Amino acid sequence: MKIRKGFVSNSSSSSFVIAFPHQPKSIEDLKEMMFGKQEWHYDWISEEDVPTRPIAEKVFIKIDNKATTDQVTELLRRGWFNSYISPKLFPGHVDCWDDPEYKAIVRSDPNRIEKQRIFWDKYSDINDQRARAIAEAFCKGFENTYIVVMEFSDNAGEAIEEHTDIFRRLEHIRTSYH
Numbered sequence: 407m408k409i410r411k412g413f414v415s416n417s418s419s420s421s422f423v424i425a426f427p428h429q430p431k432s433i434e435d436l437k438e439m440m441f442g443k444q445e446w447h448y449d450w451i452s453e454e455d456v457p458t459r460p461i462a463e464k465v466f467i468k469i470d471n472k473a474t475t476d477q478v479t480e481l482l483r484r485g486w487f488n489s490y491i492s493p494k495l496f497p498g499h500v501d502c503w504d505d506p507e508y509k510a511i512v513r514s515d516p517n518r519i520e521k522q523r524i525f526w527d528k529y530s531d532i533n534d535q536r537a538r539a540i541a542e543a544f545c546k547g548f549e550n551t552y553i554v555v556m557e558f559s560d561n562a563g564e565a566i567e568e569h570t571d572i573f574r575r576l577e578h579i580r581t582s583y584h
Contacts, residue, residue, distance in 0.1 A: 418583065419559035420568045421481045423473065423541075425548035425577040430469060437462035440572060449566050461572055464564065468556040478541035481555050483534050485581025540579075548577055 430436035437458055441447065446455040511518045511525075545553060558564040566572070573580075 418568065419557055419561070420583065421485055421555060421557045421581045422573060423478050423481060423544060423553065423555050423579045423581075424573055425544070425551040425553050427551055427576075429472070429552040430466060433459065433462050433466045436466050436469075440465065440575060442575065447566070447570065447572065449570055451565055451569060456566060461566060464567055465556070465572070469554050470556075471554075473545075473553045473555045475541050475545045477555050478545060478553070479538045481581055482537035482541055482579065485583050544577075544579065551577070 426436075426439055430439065440462055441458040444458055447458050447461060448454075449456045507525075511521050558568040560568050
């Protein structure tokens with residue numbers, strides 16, 4: 407048995423689907439889209455105001471080609487986001503825990519693993535279809551924008567970008583991989 411004696415990280419990462427009004431031409435153009443005239447952004451993690459330009463620089467570097475619906479679907483399929491898992495925000499979402507038959511198996515069946523896999527596959531397929539539907543709706547709804555996907559990780563020194571709502575002025579979806 408190995409015992410870890412050093413620092414153990416509880417890192418996380420999040421991916422974003424962002425609809426920019428147009429392809430950012432420069433860091434300043436991007437900063438204007440993200441923050442308007444705001445020169446400082448409140449970082450609730452450090453409880454300090456941080457300059458907005460370095461944040462815009464990090465985002466600008468990550469902007470690649472315009473995202474396809476397939477790329478958006480894959481990003482949504484592999485993560486969790488509020489409207490994906492909250493029935494209040496996305497009526498009709500289902501997963502295993504909503505199924506009474508699944509709950510009964512988990513609570514009482516000693517040979518439950520194989521039976522659980524059947525449910526996992528079923529609900530995985532359903533939610534893959536929902537991810538596709540949401541991706542298609544987002545891409546169609548914002549077809550006149552420049553949609554990109556990008557990922558930030560607090561383990562890579564990107565906690566501000568990952569956790570402090572830097573895209574609040576833009577249409578976006580955040581998926582979490584905690």
